[in-house]
Amino acid sequence: MKYYKQTLALLALLVFFSTSVLAQEEEITSDEWEAEIARLSQEKADLTTEIEGLQAEVNALSEKKNSLQAYEDCQNEMYSLVGADADAVADYGSKVNALMADISSKKPEKADRQAELDALKASKLSALPGFYDLVHGKLQKMLDAWVETPKEIMYNVVRGDHLWGISKKSEHYGNGHAWPNIYNANRDQIKNPDLIYPDQIFKIPNLTEDEAEKFNKIKSNYKPAPME
Secondary structure, three states: OHHHHHHHHHHHHHHHHHHHHHHHOOOOOHHHHHHHHHHHHHHHHHHHHHHHHHHHHHHHHHHHHHHOOOHHHHHHHHHHHOOOOHHHHHHHHHHHHHHHHHHHOOOOOHHHHHHHHHHHHHOHHHHOOOOHHHHHHHHHHHHHOOOOOOOEEEEEOOOOOOHHHHHHOOOOOOOHHHHHHHHHHOOOOOOEOOEOOOOOEEEEEOOOHHHHHHHHHHHHHOOOOOOO
């Protein structure tokens, strides 16, 4: 209503100044004067109608806004549909984020991460808009793309092989100093680590992080005996 009054005042000033200017024109005729007054009056009426229409729209939007449910109330109502409250949703979100971090870092084992994801999928909270695409889509795709390294591989010994050389192979440890791991994993076949035979099949277990660090440290500190 405030803008309505201001606009009417502006229109009144416009008509006043227009008529003043016209009055100063010596050549204007009476018919031209009346025609201009009629034009301005019609323009004022049209603008007044437009303002009233806009004000009606503003009033309708205000009523609609006042009738809308508060955002927090909408959230709580949505949570109640899955039998949860804000605290339960926050706890579920923490579990989702933690699982995403574990999958991204490939925290072993992959099967354990899949079991955690399946449990999250089974929860009704996974149906909430903030979780559905993440739990049922993105996280599963991340798990599917995770190629898990075998815990151990099998190696068929050939003529000329020795434990140091097998351990040094790039597809194994890339470090000859790690040969004791192969020896310990195959004690049932190796009686003397200096004596292995063609066609023996050895297990090559993965190194743990601690083992890899230990053997890499030995490798970096190793200095071969000087040649005489």
